[in-house]
Amino acid sequence: MKRREALVAMAAPLLVGFQPAAAQPTVARGILAHFLDLIIPADDVTPSASALGVHTELEDAVRSHALLSQLFDYGLSWLDQAGGRSFLSLSPETQQAILVHAAQADFNQIPGRFFAVARLLATEIYFSKSEAIAGLPLNKAPQPDGYLPPWS
Amino acid sequence: MELSRTPDVVVIGSGAGGASVAWGLVSQGAEVLLLEAGPRFDPSVDYPQDRPDWERRAFPQKPGSRTRVLYGDLGILNADDRDLMRWSKVAGRDVPVLGSARVASGGGYSHVMGVGGSTLHFVGEAHRLHPDAFRLHSLTDAGVDWPMSYQALEPYYSKIEHAIGMAGTDAGPGRAQSRDFPMPAHPLSPGARVLAEAGRKIGRPWSVNPRAVNSRVYDERPACNYCGQCSRGCPLGDKASMDVSLLRRAMDSGRLTIVSEAQVTRLLLGKQGVISAVEVVSQGQKHRVETPQVVLAAGAVNSPRLLLASANAEQPDGIANGSGQVGRNFMETLWWNSAGLLPGLRNSHMGLPADATDWGMAHPASVPGLAGGYKLTHTTLDTGLNGPIGYAARLLPGFGAEWKAQMRARFGSAVSVGAVGQVIADERSKVSLDPEQVDAFGMALPRIDSVLTDNSLALLREMARGCREVLSRAGVEIAEETSNWDAFQSTHVFGTARMGLDSAEAVVDGQGRSFDHPNLWIADASVFPSSGAGEAPSLTIMALAARTADAILAG
Ligand SMILES: Cc1cc2nc3c(=O)[nH]c(=O)nc-3n(C[C@H](O)[C@H](O)[C@H](O)COP(=O)(O)OP(=O)(O)OC[C@H]3O[C@@H](n4cnc5c(N)ncnc54)[C@H](O)[C@@H]3O)c2cc1C
Ligand code: SF4
Numbered sequence: 001m002k003r004r005e006a007l008v009a010m011a012a013p014l015l016v017g018f019q020p021a022a023a024q025p026t027v028a029r030g031i032l033a034h035f036l037d038l039i040i041p042a043d044d045v046t047p048s049a050s051a052l053g054v055h056t057e058l059e060d061a062v063r064s065h066a067l068l069s070q071l072f073d074y075g076l077s078w079l080d081q082a083g084g085r086s087f088l089s090l091s092p093e094t095q096q097a098i099l100v101h102a103a104q105a106d107f108n109q110i111p112g113r114f115f116a117v118a119r120l121l122a123t124e125i126y127f128s129k130s131e132a133i134a135g136l137p138l139n140k141a142p143q144p145d146g147y148l149p150p151w152s
Numbered sequence: 153m154e155l156s157r158t159p160d161v162v163v164i165g166s167g168a169g170g171a172s173v174a175w176g177l178v179s180q181g182a183e184v185l186l187l188e189a190g191p192r193f194d195p196s197v198d199y200p201q202d203r204p205d206w207e208r209r210a211f212p213q214k215p216g217s218r219t220r221v222l223y224g225d226l227g228i229l230n231a232d233d234r235d236l237m238r239w240s241k242v243a244g245r246d247v248p249v250l251g252s253a254r255v256a257s258g259g260g261y262s263h264v265m266g267v268g269g270s271t272l273h274f275v276g277e278a279h280r281l282h283p284d285a286f287r288l289h290s291l292t293d294a295g296v297d298w299p300m301s302y303q304a305l306e307p308y309y310s311k312i313e314h315a316i317g318m319a320g321t322d323a324g325p326g327r328a329q330s331r332d333f334p335m336p337a338h339p340l341s342p343g344a345r346v347l348a349e350a351g352r353k354i355g356r357p358w359s360v361n362p363r364a365v366n367s368r369v370y371d372e373r374p375a376c377n378y379c380g381q382c383s384r385g386c387p388l389g390d391k392a393s394m395d396v397s398l399l400r401r402a403m404d405s406g407r408l409t410i411v412s413e414a415q416v417t418r419l420l421l422g423k424q425g426v427i428s429a430v431e432v433v434s435q436g437q438k439h440r441v442e443t444p445q446v447v448l449a450a451g452a453v454n455s456p457r458l459l460l461a462s463a464n465a466e467q468p469d470g471i472a473n474g475s476g477q478v479g480r481n482f483m484e485t486l487w488w489n490s491a492g493l494l495p496g497l498r499n500s501h502m503g504l505p506a507d508a509t510d511w512g513m514a515h516p517a518s519v520p521g522l523a524g525g526y527k528l529t530h531t532t533l534d535t536g537l538n539g540p541i542g543y544a545a546r547l548l549p550g551f552g553a554e555w556k557a558q559m560r561a562r563f564g565s566a567v568s569v570g571a572v573g574q575v576i577a578d579e580r581s582k583v584s585l586d587p588e589q590v591d592a593f594g595m596a597l598p599r600i601d602s603v604l605t606d607n608s609l610a611l612l613r614e615m616a617r618g619c620r621e622v623l624s625r626a627g628v629e630i631a632e633e634t635s636n637w638d639a640f641q642s643t644h645v646f647g648t649a650r651m652g653l654d655s656a657e658a659v660v661d662g663q664g665r666s667f668d669h670p671n672l673w674i675a676d677a678s679v680f681p682s683s684g685a686g687e688a689p690s691l692t693i694m695a696l697a698a699r700t701a702d703a704i705l706a707g
Binding site for chain 1: 339376387
């Protein structure tokens, strides 16, 4: 099974028959880049997720599959409502608290599954860019140089 | 046109078995036509190791490089066995509905269709079976014995080891060698050193794992540069996948013709039980290739599929199936993997994958009260803990600035141990034809039923214990455990056209010749009567196939 098929398989069982009343997909889409930057922020060594275009690639990947797309619609809607008002208008501390909640939430509920899938996809796209591996003892790619000994 | 000539032998499939039998035949003067259903791989295009997104790319991706396989009964997940459930610090426990069916995941039957077969994907562990593995039934009362001894196969092991190029110290306890390996061992990677030290402390020694990977220039191929990517296809050609080793050598003889993207769809029966021709589809055209001898080496799923799909009025149960054993006795890979982080360890993503092993239990009667044994291997690199995506997805949960700092601080400290164990063939486990679904050529799709028995489950528990013991002695904080308990995912498959002494119980004799058809031979993993106690199978497949080549030429 390829990675994306695995993600779809993660999304599928939860979404069959799931119809939250309050899903507002189009409103929620705008917060994706910000949400991903909370997962992968910039620091002294490497750029943020959005600076490497992770949100655009992730959106493309998600949009190409109905079930994933649905998971993201519901997940982002939940995110935008979880603090009582729009996610982007919340204080950084509240946004952080919502992410902590999602990260620890039951995988069999929308917030938990959405966070896990978004994080998995985002880190996968992010670390496939050479700018993202600065600070790690890695070549840009395993070949052509390999890793000749000594290794310690 | 290659398909209009009548060669001395037609070989079907170019993996470990097909390549070895073809090489054995052409080196002794025979003209061979090798028909391979999959495509040719071009390392510069088809292997991803020189691209920044290498870690995202699954292997193989080339169109036509996988057979579509269906799955039937894979067993039921019982609550009593939930201790065997996969988990990770990142994903938690994705608790399956207990009492639900086990499903196939991660590709299910993991294989490659292509020139070189599944050896394009293989890591290159190259093991001799323990001499006692040939006497499974005599020693344990389970399964069956092989129709040959270790001693009978030893000259072929040695011949193949020198042809493909082996690096290591020795073949392992009890596995007497008539010749040393041609190359010195590879240096042990940082993760392997940790396990060797921990193993010494608990009295379970680790040693260099015999590897079909060049540690120096050999066979006109370069030395490994330790990119750590063997199971994504080796771009340097130092790993002895069949395309760069035995098939290249065989091509040099001028007597081997390989036709890729040529799927054999039927074996055609002539007079007196002889296979007169094979039917093959190449470039959209159906051809009939006449041949005096046929070697079937399509792997333990596709070989029985072809035999069953060749049923005719005279042989309604399929070709070579007088015993009723074609497709039966299917054995999957029993496997467990524990992985975690060792504070302070650096660069465990560097080195040769699967470079060290603990042979201690790799004997069919090693676990009291159970049939079958297992082998432990250092698996940090070959299970994908050699890139940041692997760490983020499996070992290091969290997000934000603190998590990024953790990724940098802890990358290179993963250590992973895998156990591969013996499966005893069971009545319910088999490859059969789907009654409805067919492929693009109208051939019925293969369907796998594979059930874990009580013996397998108990052995799996022992394997988990073995992995955890060495990791915890090393001080590794275990962060992920996976196994084939809750998902069928199998790199080694065996048994579906087994060899034996008795035509009522086996499909082929000890030389690989069909009991029913004098000019039909089988030379792949389907002939294994038992799986061995965790040893990787390819070297034994190649040795058996080289022996079959000699038998064909002997008449
Ligand atoms: C990820 C991975 C890692 C592995 N690591 C190791 C390892 O380290 N050491 C080891 O010993 N083993 C390893 N293995 C297992 C090893 O690769 C296989 O056991 C071995 O290649 C099986 O050899 P075979 O000849 O039976 O079949 P294969 O190598 O699978 O070859 C069968 C060939 O037949 C072709 N074929 C099928 N049907 C037809 C048809 N109808 N007409 C024409 N051609 C057909 C297929 O396309 C294929 O090329 C690994 C496997 C995988 C997937
Ligand atoms: S580690 Fe060595 S054998 Fe494996 S793919 Fe890299 S160069 Fe080839």
